[in-house]
Amino acid sequence: MIRLSGLRVLYGSFAAVDGLDLDIRGGELFGLLGPNGAGKSTTIRVLIGQRRPTAGTVTVAGHDVVREWASIKPLFGYVPDRENHFEEFTGRRNLEFFGQLYGVPKRRARDVLKMVELDEAADLPVRGYSLGMRKKLLLARALLHEPRVLYLDEPTANLDIHSAEVVHRILRERVKLGATIILTTHDMDEVEKICDRVGIVCRGKLVALDSPLTLKQAHTERKVDVIRTDGERLVVDMDTGPGRRQLADLVVAGRVASLRTREFDFHATFLKLTGQAFE
8 A cells, every 4th residue: 555665865965764665455454663763754755745755666556756746746645743723723624624625515614523522512612621532633633534644753642541441442433444644653562552563763764564573572571570478589581491381380389479571672672672761
């Protein structure tokens, strides 16, 4: 559905994206991870037509983003990392205004407001909305014309746990209906919950590409931190037979006060993959 071949984007002499090759399948929810300045947002800007590639090609549904932009524009919705609402308009009026650009009926604004749980605030001016409400209104706007492709830049930033779950549910429902979604995030937990695949970028290059589970399994320490009932702390290596037997013996003997498996450490993994700290 989306193909980036040798994508290179320069800002002066600085390569924000440096030879990026990536294929995104139709009906896939893809997470793009990396530190600030890694090239995530620049890649999205190319996809939404805000930045022309310096080199390489980018196609969406077989259409080139430079030569065939008119064919691509109706295909996607976009949630930016910074809001751009009309403050004096109500939430409903904001959506009705943008809906006119795509020729969607006014009732569609009502439907998407309900979808993101903003129906009760539909007729309030946006200037009175909280940060989370504003973020959800951006998503509602992107969904107005039921696009085949969604680009989301930090879509759950400033959202509480419930609202983030609402967004996750909507995204998974869109994928079930055949939509293709790319989201940028710093949150590996979010990626693990909803993404089919994840790509990690560093200095404009792709350094890892796999499913969240495979990536996690490949880079998670198989060790368990144990506190015995006598207060002694142990680290048990689950990759060795003696380590597994030691833990089993402690459990059977009732000598374990608490234990904790070591979770995926994105910072440590990023350092391992790229040779630099995640900032």
